[in-house]
Each structure stands twice: as structure tokens, then as C-alpha cells.
Amino acid sequence: MFPAGRGSLQARWCVQALKTLQNRSHLPPQVNAVRWSSSDAPVPRITTHYTVHPRDKDLRWEGVEMERFADEADVVIVGGGPAGLSAAIRLKQLANAQEKELRVCLVEKASQIGAHTLSGACLEPSALNELIPDWKEKGAPLNTPVTEDRFAILTEKYRIPVPILPGLPMNNHGNYIVRLGHFVRWLGEQAEELGVEMYPGYAASEVLFHEDGSVKGIATNDVGIAKDGSPKDVFERGMELHAKVTIFGEGCHGHLAKQLYKHFNLRENCQPQTYAIGLKELWVIDEKKWKPGRVDHSVGWPLNRNTYGGSFLYHLNEGEPMVALGLVVGLDYSNPYLSPFREFQRWKHHPSVAPTLEGGSRIAYGARALNEGGFQSLPKLTFPGGLLIGCSPGFMNVPKIKGTHTAMKSGMLAAEAIFAKVTDESLQSETAGVHVPEYEQSLKKSWIWKELYAVRNIRPSFHNYFGLYGGMFYTGVFYWIFRGKEPWTLKHSGKDADQLKPAKDCTPIEYPKPDGKISFDLLSSVALSGTNHEGDQPPHLTLMDDSIPVAKNLAIYDGPEQRFCPAGVYEYVPLETGEGMRLQINAQNCVHCKTCDIKDPSQNINWVVPEGSGGPAYNGM
Secondary structure, eight states: OOOTTHHHHHHHHHHHHHHHHHHHTTOOGGGGSOOOTTTTOSSOOOOOOTTTSOGGGOGGGTTOOOOOOEEEEEEEEEOOSHHHHHHHHHHHHHHHHTTOOOOEEEEESSSSTTTTOOOOOEEOTHHHHHHOTTTTTTTOOOOEEOOEEEEEEEOSSOEEEOOOOTTSTTOOTTOEEOOHHHHHHHHHHHHHHHTOEEEETOOEEEEEEOTTSSEEEEEEOOEEEOTTSOEEEEEEOOOEEEEEEEEEOOOTTOHHHHHHHHHHTTTTTSOOOOEEEEEEEEEEOOGGGOOTTEEEEEEETTSOTTSOEEEEEEEEESSSEEEEEEEEEETTOOOTTOOHHHHHHHHTTSTTTHHHHTTOEEEEEEEEEEEOOGGGGOOOOEETTEEEOTTTTTOOBTTTTBOHHHHHHHHHHHHHHHHHHHSOTTSOOSSSSOOOTHHHHHHHTSHHHHHHHHTTTTTGGGOSTTTHHHHHHHIIIIIHHHTTOOSOOOOOOOOGGGOOOOGGGSOOOOOOOOOSSSSOOHHHHHHTTTOBOOSSSOOSEEESOTTHIIIIIIHHHSOTHHHHOTTOOEEEEEOTTSSSEEEEEOGGGOOSOOHHHHHOTTOOEEEOOOSTTOBOOOSOO
């Protein structure tokens, strides 16, 4: 999707590339040589990314042209998901209605809008009804209204039905089963028609600041860097996009949001964010087993009572007999031997699940992390020059297992507050980057705040001796009685990374081998995600200290990253000398779920953006 405004921006990039090549032709030979200041490091070098090894200390970068061209917009949006696109659409709706010029630019790291989007997904249409009331006439891909809602507890061999009482969060009456990537792509089309400038394939890699400390905008990532961190002949510097206000809607555990939390101390007055990993597959099944509109949720097996999680199985009506199925596992689990991927594969063999899949074919696979902290974990949302929306700060309603409607509404509220501020000349900002505290104020008056507050205690209620069953008791009794108005607020157990126990204190988990019909191995699954990265670039899974994986993670926790990663990115392999082990990072496999950044017990992994357009190529996940 390339609007008319894209031409000038692309032209600037081309000029910059030409300038870079002209400068490169005059570089002294030694600049291209491999000259590391720490080549005598006692452990194998893994990380070569400039965020860990600065270029100003690397002689190979001497003389390389590092100037970036800059462009100006009124509002820059980082992330082309439901939140960012809703913000973009609402901004242009307001501007067009009042006949005011407002330049809105949106950057998205995926090669196409929606290509990195993954969710269950059962969509509550409340925010969509507000944003685009005539969405049916405009062809929104909401093809499957929920017709049947089922919930159950699974044991290893049995399914125990649980009634869904009216008013409980898991009731899906009035919702739609969707392929969220297709819905996001449709939102992108609506934004483009309104005049939003869309730039898929460009990853925002850096937050820019004014001299007074307010946000100035973002810079897109550099390209043309070799795996060893040296500049290639085709090196191109990224582009700067400056704006009055920058909206950060990167999704769960955003790379730039992490920087903003520290820079503005946004998490000073909230509890730590907690997360889960969601794994999903799409299957085409036997038409005789197809029940369009049926929603199945379950808890219990294969997870034990102290591991939070649950499964879903949705029957889609997309022109062929298709189901979406998956498993969500809370990342506060304690056993380092647990593999969410293999738990998912095992779950598919349950007697209540396998018959639906038998004779069918798997057509897609993917995974992503989800925010689970809810109300208690919301950070401060505004700061001079910018604000946070969507799953980046964490507006997911955990017991509903839904965050799209809240993400969209947060983007709409942000747009309305920004538009009022940047178009009212009497509202002066004290900083170079416009501060919009009105967004957080309006959000606290909205249905988002009421909805998240009402369910705030359900997720932390699972931290009890009885685990799953204690949490269900709390939900069924206290939530039913108080309707979320109980006069107390429970706390989370802390950061997910701190919950792992040493391997010596845990029992290894023996998983059955995949049969190639219902369950599958990891690498064949990743192949279905369409994941691809330029191979000759520095691994974007960076380590603050290359020695920690073997010295701590492997020694104490038996290398949990080789199990919690849903894409086979991390492997421990023997050293070439035959003595000892080393960590191998297969960055080309990364599906951008961020689980490693979240669950690494040493908090040594820092996920940063790879070259733009890299990553999964989901088709309606």
C-alpha cells in the first residue's frame, strides 16, 4: 500500500543510498577489515549488533557516511496493528471532517500490513462499531458470527463441560471469529483511502529526542550491515521521521516502548507486566466435522494446576472447512523443562480434539507473546512528545482472552486527544514535543478502564496453593458476587523471568514424539509461518554478555531458551574444540514473539528490530 505521499520519501531514501555509495568509494582499505577490539574474548562472540558494540569504537566504520535524511509529519505512528491503524483512521476522519491539513505517517516492520499479526481471534466489535459504523457495507472480513460457546476442563482422557453463566467474561455472544491479519489488512486499506501515508517494510529502530528531552520522532533501521557487524557496500542509513506527537503501538513488549519506560520512568507506579505465549495453527478439516461459528475454550490438561493457560478451537466460515486452534501458556511457569510448543502438540491428541483434526491438513503456524498484567500493570501512558496505545502498554482483557477491541479504542481515544491538541493554537505545549495528557484522562473515563478494572483480580487469583482451581473458584464466586467491584486489588507474583526454578529442583518432562499427522516437529512448523530474514545481518537477538547463556542459563536452568522459544532460534551445541557448549542463535527463524526477551532468567537477551520486512509472513493468522 503506497500512497501518493510515499514517492517523495522514497526519493529521499534513494538520494541517501547514492550518497552513501559515493562516500564508500573513498574509504581506506582498513575500514572494511575485521578489527575487533575484543577479539581475545574468553567466550565465542555471538552478539555483533551495534546496540551492544557501538560503531564509534569499531574501526571498520571509520569514514562511513552516517547522516540521515529527515522528514516532517504532524503525527507519526509506530506499528500497523489494530491500535495504530485505528488511531490513524480516527485522526484522518477528524481532519477530513473539519477540512484541516494533517499529515499522518505510519511505519510497520512487516513487509505487508497484517503480515506480523497473530491472534486467536474472537473479535468483540464494540470499537469497530464506533470507528467505522458501516463496516459491513465496506466489506470488513467478519464472516463468522459466534453461534455456539463452549467451555470445559480437560483431564488427560476426559472433557468436563463447564456452563458459561451470563455476565462472565468468557461469554462470546455477539462476537465474531476472525482471521485477524485479514482484518488488519482491511483496516490498512481504510486508512490509506483516508490519506494516511503507510510505510510497511520499515522498522522503527530508535526513538529520537529534542534537546529538552521530549520525543522528536523515530528513526527507521539501517540496512546493509553484515553479520559480523561491518558495513556492506550497499549500506544505507535509516530515515528520520519527526512529528509533533509520536504514537507507539508496537504491540506486546515493544522494542521502543522498553526504552521509553526507562527514559521517562513510566513504570514507576505500576506492578511488573506479566505475559503469556500463544501458539496457533490453522487447519483445513473434513467438512463433516465442521461447525461454523463454534467457539471452544478449555483449561487443564496438558498443563498442571500450577501452570496458567488454556486452549481454543474456533470453527471459521471462510469458504472452506477451516479451524483455528491454539494453546496459551502463562510465562510465569516455574519448570525450565517445560516447552510451550510441545505442550501444544500434545494437547492436540486429547480425545476431545484429535477427532476434529484427523484427516485434515495443517496450513499455518505461528506464535506471539500476550500481555497478561492487565489493570495493575498499566504504565503511565503519556510523556512529552508521545504516548502508548494498544498491546504495547497492555490493554488485554485476560479472562476474555481479547485485546483487539480495547487496543482499537485506545488508538481512537489517543487520536481524538491529539487532534484537539495539535489543531488548537491556544493549547501551547511546554516542550518541543507536544504532551497530550488528555489522552490518559479520557481513557480513564472510557469503557476500557471500567472493563479492565472489573477483571483486575482474575489473573492474579491463580497464584494460590490450588492454582487453576483456586482461580476458577475466585472467578465463579467473587467475580459473580461483586462484578469486579470487590474492595481489594490482588498483586501479581512478579516478573515472569524470576519465576523459573533451577533445573536441579525440577523434574524433566518427557514429551511424546510427533506423529506427523496431528502433532509435528518445530522446524516443519516454523516453515509454515513464512518466516524469512536477510541472513547476512547481525542477529537481532542480542546478548548483553555473551558468556551468560552457558555460565548461567545452561549451568543452572539447563538452557530453557531452547524450549521456551517457539521457533527453534536458540540451540546449545558443542564447541568446535569438543570441550564444552556454546549458544547458537538461529536468528533467521525468529517469528518476533519476544518470548526470549521476557522469559530469559538472566534478562540478558534484548530483542531489537531486524532489517525491515524481515520476520513471519502470516496469511490471516
